[in-house]
Amino acid sequence: MQTGENEQALRKIVDMTRLMGITLLLGHCYYYCYEAFKIWNLTGLFGDKILEGVYRTGVFGNFYISKLLALGFLFISLLGAKGRRDEKLALKTAFYKLGTGLLLYFISGFFLRIIPAFEHAAALYMTVTSIGFLLVLSGGTLLSRLIKNRLSQTDIFNTENETFPQEERLLENEYSINLPAKYYLKKKLRSSWINIINPFRGLMVLGTPGAGKSYFVIRHVITQHIAKGFSMFVYDFKYDDLSKIVYNTFEKYKHVYKVVPKCYFINFDNIMHRCNPLDPQSMEDITDASESARTILMGLNREWIKRQGDFFVESPINFLSAVIWYLRRYNNGEFCTLPHVIELMQIDYDSLFTLLRTDKEIEVLINPFINAYLNDAMDQLEGQIASAKIAMARLSSPQLYYVLSGNDFTLDINNPEEPKIVCMGNNPQKIQIYGAVLSLYVNRLIKLVNKKGKLKSSLIFDEFPTIYLNNMDSLIATARSNKVSTCLGVQDFSQLRKDYGREQADVILNITGNIISGQVTGDTAKQLSERFGKIMQDRESISINSSDTSISRSRQLESAVPASKISSLSSGEFVGMVADNPDSKIELKTFHSQIINDHEALRREEESYAEIPAVRKLDNAMIQQNFTQIKRDVQEIIYTEMERLLNDPALEHLVVKK
Template sequence: MQTGENDQAMRKILDMTRLISIGILLLHFYVVCYGAFVEWGWMSDLSDRLLGNVVKTGLFSSFLKPKLIALGFLAIALIGVKGKKDEKQNLKGALLYVLVGLVVYFVSYLSLLVPAGVQLVALIYMGTTGLGFLLILSGGTMLSRIIRDKLEGDIFNRDQETFPQEERLLENEFSVNLPTKYVLKGKVRDGWINFINLFRALLVLGSPGSGKSYFIIRHVITQHIRKGFAMFVYDFKMPDLAVIAYNTWLKHKGGYQVEPQFYSINFDDLSRSHRCNPLDPSAMLDLTDAVESARTILLGLNREWIKRQGDFFVESPINFLTAIIWYLRKYKDGEFCTLPHVIELMQADYDSLFTLLGTQKEIDVLINPFISAYKRDAVEQLEGQIASAKITMARIASPQLYYVLSGNEFTLDINNPKEPKIVCMGNNPQKIQIYGAVLSLFTNRLLKIINQKDKLKCSLVFDEFPTLTTDIIPTIATGRSNLIATTLGIQDASQLRKDYGREQADVIMNIVGNMAVGQVSGDTAKYVSEKIGRIMQDRESLSINSNDTSISRSKQLEAAVPASRISALSSGEFVGTVADNPDCKIELKAFHGEIVNNHVALKKEIDGYVPLPEVRKARGAIVERNYLQIKQDIRDIIELEMERLLSDPALSHLIIKKG
């Protein structure tokens, strides 16, 4: 710490140095302009003798030497100057003064060549040289007044909000690895996002256009198929992801131990859609499977019911639909256990319907409230219980849906080691509610079937996951030991809360082990920022007063990626965290960088893609015939069962007839 005496001594030394510089320059003027000084009478014998002694030292051995020495002493004096700091001073203005001063200081030599009187030439030379000297002095003083700090150089604090990231490529037989470029202390570096354990699930968040599919989801599909995964892809905008999966399967299907088959479900293009029965009786082992299926389809068609589960007028339709599904499952060992047959049987008159349902003892507990209400003429109660289910299910009573859902070309055990499959199911943004409900039934049945021991590793990819009513939590929580990798694409956490309720949405957000987030805002950005954590950042504070300027520096724990940065990410730029394995620790789990896609190679690859194959010629007549056949099947079931009951006295009491 400096004392007052030291400051005073320093000022005296600097003043002395500056005077020496001025003195040398004056001696230079006296030597160069000696003739003018003689004419002015500004000379004496004493000064001449002193000047002669100085000349003997070699100071004036060349014209420039004294000017350079004077400039050197001036520079030394300026180095020690502590000017009063001024935030308006800038480097550009100070350097301009210094450069102009240097030019004038040295170019003044040309004034000696002016054809004029000795006195005029001397005045011009001394004036221009003195002006240059003063400009240099002023510019140097201005440099000392500039505030040298980093407060203005990084107004968005980007340099401080950088942190070391993983630069190693950590690959295993299950991993998805994405090359990145990230910034560390102003330098661009190469890194890797290593999702080495996707069995702990991957959540991909980002607003529309942030690059979820192009930069992340497509690589999950291609790398997992290349590594021999069975796969289910929910393609919100069919066939964007399905085409990627299909062409990757064509290229790498020979790498599997058992070559997988490719299937797709597309309700809009029946010629390129396979047929599959989500209520396949071979996979529906007990009544709880029917309950889950009924709940899934009704909640999918009535999204507001999700938040009202447990209400009488929500649970009653679910029980009613469960009874019908289980009846068809038991009738002739499930020969007619399909969703279209369920919808048609629901439309039967109450006498016939309740008579048929009453023949199955397992569903007595489910249908008794309905039969009692019917017998008691509680029409309003009965219609409240049943009509909501009938009206809701009628929305999906179309020939196209009936055609796809009544076939059985493949089963949903995609990770069966003996018959692995890659299955793509597509939605349509214009028909989200109808298709989403049916696809939710598919996915719920699939999740239960695949979550078993000793199965092939499989990957589940859900684009725009909130458009489904799928209970994914048990799969994420327990599927890890059964080698089930789950990838969920979501636009924003608020979207998930809207469709699933706050509690279930929070569980999904918190249970995933890997997270990649593009541009999001609001509460989602705050949540992601907190999950990534904090880092030590340098802090500067500037204090200016009438006497002095002080800059203090400190370190502070701040958010590594603040919410404001997350809400301003560019397309392809992602932040997030990765999960590791006990045998492969990752210390640097957080990342913030731009995923590197070879756009030229990808475009060439995409241009070479072949479209999904045509499965059959799905003519309108065939679809319509199938639709009418399902209706006829239900009429036949009712007639045969009623005839059987009427012909057997031991069963005739089961027939329900109301007045």
């Protein structure tokens, strides 16, 4: 025990033992260098009697016995030595002194043999022996002052302490996505699996550019789901990076489907298939028109997302909803396409309001606009309508009109009788225009897909924030029971907040059951670190004072994956958390591992990919003819309706004249 009495008693024992060693060494030197002492007149009767008594014990029976005993007493004294601890002392310094001292201590005897003059030899022998003894004493004292249990200097980033067990079983079912991985646990590299056994609870893939979202995760979602017979929609931000994977994988696994689906591709730069997102057969009531209007205008004016509910945001939406629903009702929806909507919006107010007044269902929507027009409140009217007209006019392109006005397929991709695999490509250079149109496609597709009694389907969105979906959170929340899997690729959570607003972005992130994240920084890394929870980690602290050193060790809960670790992940290295099923529990849901890709096999596979075949042969004249025909259709609608109203006395009052 570290009490004052014990410390004092130990010090006395150490001093006595060391004195015995020194006394024994002095006796050794006096005995074996006796002739030199005689020459120096340093002998006496009393000393000789003591020396004779000691000799009878056999200590001086051999040259090295007394020398070793003196060294032994010195070592015993060093065992109890307690010098001031110093963490800066180096182990090699203590061993150098100790080794040099032992060497001098034992080779000093050669001087007695090689130097003729004995008194000189004796003086040199005793000097070298004493130096050796003192060096051993000094080196041993340094050893006692070393910190025996230094704090770890090799694991400066606490990497080993932050490792934790991960799921090593392969858990597979008919819906699962399984990614092989490697992870470290206490300096050992182990194999593991990232098992997304319930993709219907949503999957979010995060990572800055180059983190490997598409190469390590999204491409495997595509290939594994097609191999398991999913109908599929893929939003390909950089067409045709993902579309080519989809097409070639489908060609490889088309035999697994009970009803073989057809592949469709929407691309506005290199026109493939045509599809009308405002297909009248899929628009059941005016709420569908309102939802479509909101989606297209929010996609064109991203700042409106954060201002929903404002007068000058809701007014253009109501106006566009009225135009869409009018065309849906006119002649059984013959001209219900987005290009016809755009052209109809651009006509003069007299003709436009006259047409819209003929439909009683949209009367409530258009009355405020007609009243403002008739009362000469033109500033207000332009503020309400012009923002919609100007925004929609940006979509007036012959290529867009051609794709949007045809109908090669419908958007019910998980129809059991006619399943589909649909890829829609964007262009990063035209992101604002194309993104708005694609948002409308996706909005209509989700309405049709998220229904009971359909096939299992997979919706994959690369760079999800570049399109706008108003009810994405409700899709993730309700799609599980309808077997709709959703995969969202996002670079950073701040990007989602910027484009969707804080509230909706928070809901999307928190409602997603499966998270896979590569390198992200800032608030995203902090939020993920909190989501992944804490693990028990070892902690050490050292306290040094003049006489003692204390090292305390403890275990406490710390972040399993700190934000700093997420910010420094390498490409292909991911952290995350998976969701499980009631019938297939996963205890180890959190992971921090390197996803394993067979790079050579993937390279060979990509080299063997076939190009997506062209769907139709088009020239500019055909596209321009379609553009002109749509304008002619709108003029025909105006002429026919105006003539009908003017020739019917009962309806003549509906004609707006100003």
